[in-house]
Amino acid sequence: MRSGIQLRLIPGGQVPLAAGEPLAFDRVFREYAAYVAAIGLKIMGRDDDLDDLVQDVFIEAHRSLRRLRDPGAVKSWLARITVRRTIRRLRRTRVLMLFGLDAPPDYAEIADGSATPDERAQVALAYRALERLPASERVVWVLRHVEGESLDAIAEMCACSKSTVQRRLRLAQQTLEQRTRHA
Amino acid sequence: MLDPTGEKVEEAFRHIGVQWDGARTEDNLRVARQRIRRRSRTGMAASALVLGLGIAMGVSYRLWPGGREVGKTPTVVQDPLGHGLRFSDGSSARMLGDHSQIEVVAVTAKAIDLRLTAGRGEFDVVPDPGRTFAVHVDEIAVRVLGTRFRVERDDRGAYVSVYRGKVEVRWPGGVRVLAQGQTGHFPEEVTEAQQDPKQDPQQDSKQDRKQDRKQDRKQDRMTVEPAAPVPPSAEVARPAAPASRAHFRALATRGRYAEAYRVLAGTPGVVENGAEDLMLAADAARLSGHPAQAMPYLERIVHKYRGDVRAPLAAFTLGRILLYQLGRPAEAADAFALVRKLRPDGALASDALAREAEAADRAGLKERARGLAEEYGHKYPSGRRLESVRRYGHPE
Numbered sequence: 254m255r256s257g258i259q260l261r262l263i264p265g266g267q268v269p270l271a272a273g274e275p276l277a278f279d280r281v282f283r284e285y286a287a288y289v290a291a292i293g294l295k296i297m298g299r300d301d302d303l304d305d306l307v308q309d310v311f312i313e314a315h316r317s318l319r320r321l322r323d324p325g326a327v328k329s330w331l332a333r334i335t336v337r338r339t340i341r342r343l344r345r346t347r348v349l350m351l352f353g354l355d356a357p358p359d360y361a362e363i364a365d366g367s368a369t370p371d372e373r374a375q376v377a378l379a380y381r382a383l384e385r386l387p388a389s390e391r392v393v394w395v396l397r398h399v400e401g402e403s404l405d406a407i408a409e410m411c412a413c414s415k416s417t418v419q420r421r422l423r424l425a426q427q428t429l430e431q432r433t434r435h436a
Numbered sequence: 437m438l439d440p441t442g443e444k445v446e447e448a449f450r451h452i453g454v455q456w457d458g459a460r461t462e463d464n465l466r467v468a469r470q471r472i473r474r475r476s477r478t479g480m481a482a483s484a485l486v487l488g489l490g491i492a493m494g495v496s497y498r499l500w501p502g503g504r505e506v507g508k509t510p511t512v513v514q515d516p517l518g519h520g521l522r523f524s525d526g527s528s529a530r531m532l533g534d535h536s537q538i539e540v541v542a543v544t545a546k547a548i549d550l551r552l553t554a555g556r557g558e559f560d561v562v563p564d565p566g567r568t569f570a571v572h573v574d575e576i577a578v579r580v581l582g583t584r585f586r587v588e589r590d591d592r593g594a595y596v597s598v599y600r601g602k603v604e605v606r607w608p609g610g611v612r613v614l615a616q617g618q619t620g621h622f623p624e625e626v627t628e629a630q631q632d633p634k635q636d637p638q639q640d641s642k643q644d645r646k647q648d649r650k651q652d653r654k655q656d657r658m659t660v661e662p663a664a665p666v667p668p669s670a671e672v673a674r675p676a677a678p679a680s681r682a683h684f685r686a687l688a689t690r691g692r693y694a695e696a697y698r699v700l701a702g703t704p705g706v707v708e709n710g711a712e713d714l715m716l717a718a719d720a721a722r723l724s725g726h727p728a729q730a731m732p733y734l735e736r737i738v739h740k741y742r743g744d745v746r747a748p749l750a751a752f753t754l755g756r757i758l759l760y761q762l763g764r765p766a767e768a769a770d771a772f773a774l775v776r777k778l779r780p781d782g783a784l785a786s787d788a789l790a791r792e793a794e795a796a797d798r799a800g801l802k803e804r805a806r807g808l809a810e811e812y813g814h815k816y817p818s819g820r821r822l823e824s825v826r827r828y829g830h831p832e
Contacts, residue, residue, distance in 0.1 A: 278469075283465065286465070291454045300454070304467070364448065364453075365452070367451060368448065375445050376448045379448070379449070398446070
């Protein structure tokens with residue numbers, strides 16, 4: 254162990270990234286790919302685009318990775334890239350669906366094996382309702398209610414102010430309630 | 437009914453989980469690496485393409501400087517020091533001396549016309565096949581397509597010196613083309629020979645012109661004819677008949693140097709004691725392939741007519757003959773030094789300094805060459821001969 258660098262062991266035996274070390278792409282990828290995939294899945298509600306999204310996020314990160322020296326900042330930085338990339342994908346998917354070039358996925362599939370049929374139905378219903386929201390509102394709503402992030406964390410991930418997050422959450426909530434009433 | 441924020445939905449959301457294991461990570465990592473490599477190659481190819489295009493455009497811009505303004509009317513501004521004019525196509529006009537005056541007559545897409553109303557002006561013209569550049573002195577027009585030349589107005593008309601390229605000088609009743617290194621006083625005097633061509637025993641003929649061209653080409657190859665007849669010094673020449681003198685001047689000013697030199701060799705007295713006549717004689721000799729015979733005339737100009745505007749050009753020409761044609765670099769260095777001494781801020785000063793360094797280097801005067809090279813770098817940090825001058829004075 255090198256002196257002056259605090260290391261800790263994580264499950265799986267991989268040594269975490271240390272401060273001041275140049276960040277190796279492969280290491281960062283292996284450590285955070287699952288995290289990026291989890292955020293992406295919850296925002297998009299589908300698994301079929303997930304591999305592309307994860308690759309896109311890390312390819313974008315690759316360009317600036319050498320300049321990043323603080324391993325503590327990697328996670329939030331990747332989360333910001335993920336949110337930005339996911340919003341772009343949601344908007345593209347909406348346009349494709351408009352022209353009939355893409356079909357809505359079966360949202361029930363994103364629930365794990367332990368979910369009951371009723372819970373699967375709830376997940377599918379919720380995501381179908383989220384389809385109607387603008388991408389920026391959908392993202393903050395998912396991060397708040399599905400991922401369980403704090404307002405501050407959402408503001409950082411979305412690169413906006415906390416009040417913007419609150420406003421988007423409010424608008425999203427109103428839209429969802431109106432939809433469910435009509436339904 | 438769905439309550440998106442209700443407890444049931446929140447419970448359902450807890451079951452959303454990504455099926456992401458180590459194998460999927462490795463698969464995605466491999467694909468991501470491939471995409472990064474592909475992207476990097478594409479980026480490099482795009483950069484190379486952009487660089488290639490940039491270089492191609494730059495080269496074409498350099499090779500065809502007039503192209504940047506083709507078909508457009510160039511703009512003209514006074515230079516910051518108020519000593520001349522600058523045109524957006526890269527051409528410039530510089531007033532020499534405090535009393536010089538240049539007027540802009542017309543600036544259009546097809547022509548730039550200036551008028552020299554007083555004093556002297558020096559003109560540097562960027563070639564443009566679609567646009568003419570002319571300087572007018574009263575009824576005399578000096579018309580060019582890419583050159584550097586000087587026009588001096590005096591009581592008789594205009595004195596024109598060409599440093600680079602060619603100019604065509606037109607005046608009522610005459611026209612003459614001046615090439616690099618040539619000078620002329622305009623309008624030219626009408627001589628007997630010009631008035632009555634029948635009296636000219638060697639009047640224009642195809643054969644003669646062919647011979648002239650041959651001689652000029654020979655001069656271009658910088659060959660020396662050691663056995664050429666040696667015209668005596670103008671100081672000891674017997675005065676020639678006015679008809680012969682007029683005939684010689686007519687031939688020399690028309691650029692028929694081979695014929696002019698034959699007249700000169702046969703009748704040395706055709707050259708009078710004047711800087712202009714001496715320059716004509718020097719031109720006739722060197723441009724007909726007799727550089728050694730041009731030297732006495734040039735030396736006489738630089739020593740007897742030091743104040744004349746032709747003196748620096750004569751010294752410069754002397755230096756070139758000594759350096760490039762006669763292989764006497766030490767004397768050539770002194771001749772180029774004289775150019776700067778005669779006119780330290782003249783148009784030939786920078787070129788003379790560079791050539792002096794070259795001549796000193798060739799003569800083995802390494803220390804002098806090194807000093808001159810340093811002086812050049814100091815005085816002309818963006819001089820066009822800077823790269824070559826830097827080599828002088830250093831061991832091979």
